[in-house]
Amino acid sequence: MALxxxxxxxxxxxxxxxxxxxxxxAHGEMLGTIQDLTEIPWSDGTVSTGVKHCGCAFxxxxxxxxxxxxxxxxxxxxxHRIRSARGDRYYLKALTxxxxxxxxxxxxxxxxxxxxxxxxxxxxxGGNLLFPNAELILPAxxxxxxLAAPAWAPHFFPGLSDCVTGMRRVRPVDGEGxxxxxxxxxxxxxxxxxxxxxxxxxxxxxxxxPGDIVPKYENWENHWPGPGxxxxxxxxxxxxxxxxxxxxxxxxxAHDWKVFxxxxxxxxx
Numbered sequence: 001m002a003l004x005x006x007x008x009x010x011x012x013x014x015x016x017x018x019x020x021x022x023x024x025x026a027h028g029e030m031l032g033t034i035q036d037l038t039e040i041p042w043s044d045g046t047v048s049t050g051v052k053h054c055g056c057a058f059x060x061x062x063x064x065x066x067x068x069x070x071x072x073x074x075x076x077x078x079x080h081r082i083r084s085a086r087g088d089r090y091y092l093k094a095l096t097x098x099x100x101x102x103x104x105x106x107x108x109x110x111x112x113x114x115x116x117x118x119x120x121x122x123x124x125x126g127g128n129l130l131f132p133n134a135e136l137i138l139p140a141x142x143x144x145x146x147l148a149a150p151a152w153a154p155h156f157f158p159g160l161s162d163c164v165t166g167m168r169r170v171r172p173v174d175g176e177g178x179x180x181x182x183x184x185x186x187x188x189x190x191x192x193x194x195x196x197x198x199x200x201x202x203x204x205x206x207x208x209x210p211g212d213i214v215p216k217y218e219n220w221e222n223h224w225p226g227p228g229x230x231x232x233x234x235x236x237x238x239x240x241x242x243x244x245x246x247x248x249x250x251x252x253x254a255h256d257w258k259v260f261x262x263x264x265x266x267x268x269x
Contacts, residue, residue, distance in 0.1 A: 003182050003202055004061045005209075005268040007252070007259055008101045010072035011055035011123065014040045014091035015227060020051060020218055022228035022237075033218060036257070044089045052091070053216065053255040055123050057098055058209050058268075059105065060200065062180040066107060067114045068134070069198050069209050070254070072098050074126025074163070082122075082157050098127050115167075116179060118211025118254070119192040120146040121155040125163045133168065137179065139187060139194025140172035155230060156192075186247065188213055190225065190237030197240075199248060202269050208248035213240050215255040 017037060021030045040050035058069040073079055076094045083090055099109050112131040117124055120142040128136060142156075146164065149156035164170060174194065176186045184199045190213055197210035208214075212227070219226040225237040244251060252259060252268060260266060 002061065002063055003200060003269060005200060005207065005252075006059045006105060007263060007266040007268060008057045008059055008072075008098055009054040009257075009260070009266075010057055010095055010098045010101070010127070011076075012052055012091075012093040012095060013055055013123070013255070014042075014050040014052045016048070016050050019226075019228045019230075020216060021222075021224045021226050022231050022234065024228065030218075030222065030224060033222065035218075040091050042089050042091055043083070046089070050091070052257070054095070054257050054259075056254050056259065057127070058198075058252070059102060059107070060180075060183065062182050062200075065114065065180040066112050067116065067180060067183065068098075068112055068131065069116045070118055070124040070211065071115060071127030071130065073123050074128070074130070078159075079122060079126065079157075082159055099130055114179065116185065116196075116198055118198065118209070118213075119195040120164070121192065121212065122157040122160055123155075124211065124254075125160065128163045129166050135169040135171060136164065136167040137171050137173055137185065138164065139192070139196050140174045141187075141189070141194030142192050143172060143194075145193065153232075186243075188236070188240035188243060190231065190233055190240045192232050195232075195240075197244065197248075200269070205250060206248040207250040207252065207268060208244050209252055209254070210240075210244060211254050213237065214244070214251055214253045216253050217256050217258050220251055220253065 060067040200207040
């Protein structure tokens with residue numbers, strides 16, 4: 001079996017401390033467990049305490065298949081324009097482009113066979129079009145909200161439909177199924193209607209890449225779903241944590257700089 005998983009940090013973002021956990025309010029006792037608080041210069045010119053986190057994609061090689069799980073922000077200028085027009089207060093910093101990180105691994109964009117979007121929020125789909133030959137696997141239940149983004153669903157951005165419609169092949173999925181010989185998708189919902197995890201079977205271990213179902217180690221270690229203020233269905237999200245604990249023995253969050261403490265070179269496997 002030849003299975004390799006590499007973490008690619010492609011952006012840095014930030015949230016207020018209360019957004020790390022859901023349903024804690026401004027003074028919840030869980031806030032005391034959050035590490036790495038710092039002063040954040042927000043887009044509106046204000047500065048206040050927050051938590052910086054990375055936006056990760058994952059490159060996987062599985063028996064000759066070249067797979068990306070999520071593709072990051074993509075066109076940062078476009079996202080800045082959209083967020084500014086919405087009046088969002090945010091922090092967003094571009095890191096090394098995903099294509100440049102892949103080139104360092106000896107992989108050209110046109111060689112990527114599959115892109116799997118764990119969900120269709122802007123910071124997970126923005127780089128899809130960089131991979132012209134890839135089949136796109138995405139959660140079917142997210143599509144209606146992605147293609148006609150309602151104002152009350154804040155991270156389905158209008159104006160990004162080409163990130164899906166411009167792909168060469170698109171496969172909406174639901175439930176559970178095979179991706180490559182050692183990769184499966186598992187629909188869990190909670191964070192978005194169709195949020196899915198990618199499960200990698202590595203000998204006696206199962207590694208889960210759950211997207212924003214588990215954004216940070218704080219959420220996973222305290223069994224506390226997050227992020228607060230961005231939960232589609234809290235009951236589904238809580239159940240997703242139970243399912244992941246029963247199906248996987250390693251979970252890699254999508255938005256936590258601590259992944260590079262656990263995996264200093266970004267290599268999970």
